[in-house]
Amino acid sequence: MSAPSTARPVRRYLVTGAAGCLGAWVVAELLAAGQEVVATDLTEDRRRLELVRLRPSDDVPWARLDVTDLDALTAVLTENAITDVIHLAGLQVPFCAADPPLGAAVNVVGTVNVFEAVRRLERRTGLVYASSAAVFGAASVSGGHGVRDDALPDPGTHYGVFKVANEGTAQQYWRESGVASVGLRPFVVFGVGRDQGRTSSATSAMLSAVVGDRFELPGGGPALLTLARDCARWFIAACDLSLTRGGCDVWNVPGQTVRLDDLPALIDAHVPGAADLITVGAGAPSAVPSRLEDPALHRVLGRDIDTPLATAVAETVAHFRQALALGILPGTASSPPSSADVPSSPRSTS
Ligand SMILES: O=C(O)[C@H]1O[C@H](OP(=O)(O)OP(=O)(O)OC[C@H]2O[C@@H](n3ccc(=O)[nH]c3=O)[C@H](O)[C@@H]2O)[C@H](O)[C@@H](O)[C@H]1O
Numbered sequence: 001m002s003a004p005s006t007a008r009p010v011r012r013y014l015v016t017g018a019a020g021c022l023g024a025w026v027v028a029e030l031l032a033a034g035q036e037v038v039a040t041d042l043t044e045d046r047r048r049l050e051l052v053r054l055r056p057s058d059d060v061p062w063a064r065l066d067v068t069d070l071d072a073l074t075a076v077l078t079e080n081a082i083t084d085v086i087h088l089a090g091l092q093v094p095f096c097a098a099d100p101p102l103g104a105a106v107n108v109v110g111t112v113n114v115f116e117a118v119r120r121l122e123r124r125t126g127l128v129y130a131s132s133a134a135v136f137g138a139a140s141v142s143g144g145h146g147v148r149d150d151a152l153p154d155p156g157t158h159y160g161v162f163k164v165a166n167e168g169t170a171q172q173y174w175r176e177s178g179v180a181s182v183g184l185r186p187f188v189v190f191g192v193g194r195d196q197g198r199t200s201s202a203t204s205a206m207l208s209a210v211v212g213d214r215f216e217l218p219g220g221g222p223a224l225l226t227l228a229r230d231c232a233r234w235f236i237a238a239c240d241l242s243l244t245r246g247g248c249d250v251w252n253v254p255g256q257t258v259r260l261d262d263l264p265a266l267i268d269a270h271v272p273g274a275a276d277l278i279t280v281g282a283g284a285p286s287a288v289p290s291r292l293e294d295p296a297l298h299r300v301l302g303r304d305i306d307t308p309l310a311t312a313v314a315e316t317v318a319h320f321r322q323a324l325a326l327g328i329l330p331g332t333a334s335s336p337p338s339s340a341d342v343p344s345s346p347r348s349t350s
Contacts, residue, residue, distance in 0.1 A: 025232035067110035084126030219283030220261030
């Protein structure tokens with residue numbers, strides 16, 4: 001008698017923001033698990049997905065989608081018989097600071113639209129969306145304690161305020177319409193696919209070491225780092241939970257607290273000489289908390305998803321080397337991050 005199959009039933013996921021870092025990893029992980037995916041984004045740029053998968057990805061079903069367009073969103077869900085939605089499209093902190101009304105249109109209205117489109121499906125649909133650690137300001141943590149899932153929000157940016165609004169939207173759709181969801185708050189995500197910039201300086205340091213460039217980490221203080229692939233796995237697992245648990249939980253994404261000035265030595269273990277290339281500046285500590293207290297995701301799902309930091313560094317460096325060999329490595333970090341490194345707004349070409 002053959003053993004009972006333990007394979008997951010195949011579902012069809014809609015991923016918004018699939019051209020972004022987390023979106024690319026979520027799509028890659030779902031495909032690797034044999035799931036069906038409709039990747040959507042404002043752009044049709046698959047370079048990040050190709051980098052993450054280390055292979056051409058022209059065959060991945062892709063729809064250009066503007067999340068501010070409710071009718072388009074509703075149509076793509078219905079026409080593709082979507083069973084689960086992983087919502088990651090969003091404008092990042094600098095764009096929300098530069099143009100708060102546009103940031104609200106994408107990050108607030110876009111998320112309301114996702115909930116409304118799911119409500120209109122009138123069937124149980126897995127739903128997870130990206131909130132952010134930006135709902136907490138540095139003041140959220142005092143006395144050396146970590147931040148709890150139920151800590152009060154205290155954002156210090158428009159972006160953080162919009163994310164608080166997303167969490168409220170989820171609560172209202174659950175109470176009023178029974179749309180279940182999970183919201184996840186990533187802290188500092190690093191790894192392949194993360195663009196340059198202050199919050200991904202750990203990634204820039206690894207990339208620089210691989211190509212032999214100098215790099216200055218902006219500061220050496222503590223940060224809660226999560227490997228982008230692990231973060232994607234938490235999102236996929238949370239999507240399952242939204243179906244089985246109901247409700248509108250919002251949880252912090254686990255990671256490992258590390259002092260950034262320990263990074264050069266960690267990278268040097270895999271790229272000899274890296275400790276001489278990577279220096280640490282005297283920048284101010286990160287504005288988001290660097291430690292969690294008793295994260296619900298660990299209680300509910302265990303710790304299997306967490307990749308130990310040394311392993312994560314080794315894997316990231318190896319991945320960059322492979323991408324370099326394949327000629328698909330993005331621009332390198334030969335100069336320190338500056339405002340010029342912030343990519344142009346995803347909406348500037350729309
Ligand atoms: O770590 C986090 O906390 C973040 O995780 C996720 O970010 P990342 O995957 O890191 O972001 P990034 O690489 O910038 O990709 C965004 C994508 O959206 C697309 N995008 C943008 C605007 C728009 O109107 N439509 C759209 O599709 C755009 O074209 C791009 O492809 C969440 O998005 C973020 O809200 C936050 O929670």
